[in-house]
Amino acid sequence: MVRFLHVADVHLGFNKYRQENPNRTFDFFTAFDSALQTYAIEAQVDFVLIAGDLFEERLITPGILNQAEYVLDKVRSAGIPVLAIEGNHDNCPYGVKSNWLRYLCEKDYLYLLEPDESGQLQPWDAEAARGGYMDLPCGVRVIGSQWYGASAPRAIQQLASQIQALPPAAGATILLFHHGLEGQVSRYQGALRYNELLPLRQAGVDYLALGHIHRHYAVEDWIFNPGSVEANSIQENQQQNPRGVLLVTLEKGSPQAELKRDYWQRPIHRYTLTLTPSNTVSHVESQLQQLVQRHRSDMAEAIVEVTLKGEVGFERGDLSVRSLQEQLQEAANAFIFRLGFAATPVAYQTYRDATAEPPPRAQIEEQVFTDLLASVAEYRDRAEPLAKVLMHIKEDLLQPNANIPDLYQWLADLSLES
Known part of the structure; x- marks a missing residue:
């Protein structure tokens, strides 16, 4: 029996929320450390796979590099090899031959598996610290790839033909691949169709270790995607978007991949407060305060989103x-x-029959005042009498000898009385 941990989309250095709380970036390190401590070191797996996007960006700070080294060094000290590929966030830009994954590989923190410059899969060369595939002591063969983007369908055909030409593996064959499968997430352009992946299955791939999509999914007992280690957005909360790391057992038959989510992650809670036209600003503020008091224990040290919906009797x-x-x-x-x-x-x-004669101008104006007042929660119950008051003020203002200060004072006194 062979056990391994399948991880993807770690995104060390993620800084989207730095203006709201700069410590959010540190959460991605803590989640990565917790996941590997629990489900690699303590679980005593045979190896760890990182299917792309270890880093959020190609250019990282020394502190982010140190986070990766800290976690990977603990795994290395436990005698567990880490095999990785690049993703779209941390791949080598065109014309550049090295990146931080290559650095970590040359420092023996991980094995970066990728085709050579001609696109060929070569066996791992320990002296050169390069190779496209590795046969592990446990009998499993792990094959690497690159970030192919839009050319992924063509790259799959090339990989499949090369995998078929490799010497026979002693046990199961795993391919690391950073790309998404069609139908697994909405609003995602460029996802691969299942039929485009089938040549890999036919070439002998027993376990396709995917990354890129931040949601867990498994298809046909050979395609597996764990999702992101930590949420990259509020929408990636666990209730709406199951994700984590996969603890996989290889025995005779299909791989058994179990999604693990109970390592440390920053909790995310989303609430909706539905308002009505009768709600005033003070009512809304009071309801929000009551919501916080009811859920304060859950909200503590969590990422919280409260959305106001419905119709309100005031402007935003x-x-x-x-x-x-x-x-x-x-x-x-x-x-x-x-x-x-x-x-x-x-x-x-106000509804008006289009076939009827238009009402007098004064009636239209009074109705406009009524509708405007009715749209404000504080005035809705008194919209009609107040509309008549506004009509009276309008008529007075149009008089040549109108005393504007007196009109304002009269209106203020009226507001106090009501």
Whole structure:
């Protein structure tokens, strides 16, 4: 029996949330360290696979490199080999022959498996620290690849023909490949169709170790994708987007790949508050504070997103979203708190039969005032009498001898009375 850990899309150095909390970048190191400590070192696997995107970017800081070295050194000290390929985030740019994965390979932290400059799969050369495939002591053959982008279908044909031409493997054959499968995630252009991957199966690949898509999926007992180690966005929370690392057992028959998600990850919680036209700004603020109090234990040190939906009786600008977001984050003790305003101001429009005669101008104006007042929660119950007041003010303002200060004072007194 052979056991290994399949990891992909680690994205060390991810910094999308640096303005909201610069410590978010450190989460990706902590998750990677926790996953490999639990499911590689403590599980005593035979080897670890990294199917692309160890790093978020091609150019990394010394601190990010040190994070990778720290984790990989622990795995190396446990006597567990790590075999990796490049992804679209950390591959060599065109015309460049080296990258940080190559550096880690030459420092014996991992084995970077990739075809040579002519695209051929060569056996691993320990002295040169290069090779396209490696036959491990446990009998498993691991084959590497590169990031092919749009040329992936053609590259698959070439890989399949080369795999068929290799000397027979002692045991199972694994191919590391960084690309997505069609139908596994929405709004993704360039995904491979299943039939485009079939030549690899026919060439003898028993386990296709994928990366690139940040969601776990498995197809036909030979295609496996673990998803990202840590969430790259709020949408990648575990409830909506299962992902993690795969602890795989190879015995006679199909591979048994178990998704593991219980290593350390930053919790993410999403809430929706549905509003009604009767809700005023103060009502909304109160409801948000109550929501935080009800879920405060879950929100502590978590990434929290609250979205306001529905219809409201005020304009978006009347709610100080940024200031309120800061207050709620402090009250929740959240790691990151996002308040989203997706509600729409209620719109009122009086029905008028298109075949009927248009009403008098004054009636139209009064109805416009009524509709505008009814769209504001504070005035909805008094829209009709207040519309008559506005009509009266309008008529007075049009008089040549209108006393504007007196009109304003009268309106202020009326507001206080009501």
